[in-house]
Amino acid sequence: MNGEWLHRGRDGRLCVYLPSGDTVLCRAELGPGGPWEAPRKAGGDQKLHRGLSVGRGADGYAHLVAWRPTVPGESGLVHSTHFRPHLAPLDWQPIGHPNKTGERTGTPAVAVDAQGRAHVFVRNGGGGISMRAQREKGGWDSWRDLKGKGVQEEPAAVTGESGRVELYAAVPGGVQHWRQEKPGAQPVMGERTEAAVRPGTLRALATSAEHTTVFFTDDSGDLCAWRPGGKPVPLLTAAGPGPVSAVRCVIDGHDCTLLAQRAASGRLALAAYPTEQEPAGAWWTESGPRLPEDTEVSLTLDEDGRVVAAALAPSTGRLLVTRRKDEPGLALQAWQEV
Known part of the structure; x- marks a missing residue:
């Protein structure tokens, strides 16, 4: 999955999105902090390819994007909106193909601007980035070619505190950045930084009123942070493969960035x-049981501002959840299977 698949709805309840074969399931709390309902199918009966992208708007609505088979040898993108955890997500709606027709071109990414408009990004057949965005009053704008070359799998979309949408993508020898210069504008290609990026490891986060930060693992195994205007900074050795999950939270009165990743030991590793302030340093602390190799992790904040971590193993469908204890530091409650 691309993006944070653990979400807090506007009613305070948590919800997760679980790829399962050729469909997507969703599960939600029956009440904030309470038991969880049984899995249910998201978006109707449409069959999907693997590779779900999830984005959350400031309004608490979740936007889901995936590829579906259309005719033999071709695919198209579909989009669904989930307004409330206790409601079913809307049926999948086709939004087309960046090259009009053809097979799947890459894993999509989705971000939602301050007006609640989803922006869907995907590598196109020429190896660049294409985008399609919702109109504020309904419907979708046309596909736009944002240029680029040699874009790799799983770009990272993010909405800054300004409400403007940005995108990061791994390209040969570096990371390329696109950003909106004003709300509703087409994102334009900005800076590129030189870095040896492991494919599929990008994750972006809004980290201040002025900046977003992208995290990635380089070829030496270091987890790095980069903000346009500076250079990538190694934080610490990556705990394991794949992207980190990232969330901003308050720890003992300090604005902190919390990272989570499945460690090589199989347990969840956390670092804050x-x-x-990357030069301040960070270190991993492991938590919970050993998890299967395909486990993905995601972080969010509950309605009380407490960190919630979830771990999902698609091969087994097993979902584990924990919350930060109501005490100083970053101690977590016992993991619970839901």
């Missing part, structure tokens, strides 16, 4: 540091 003062937001945008």
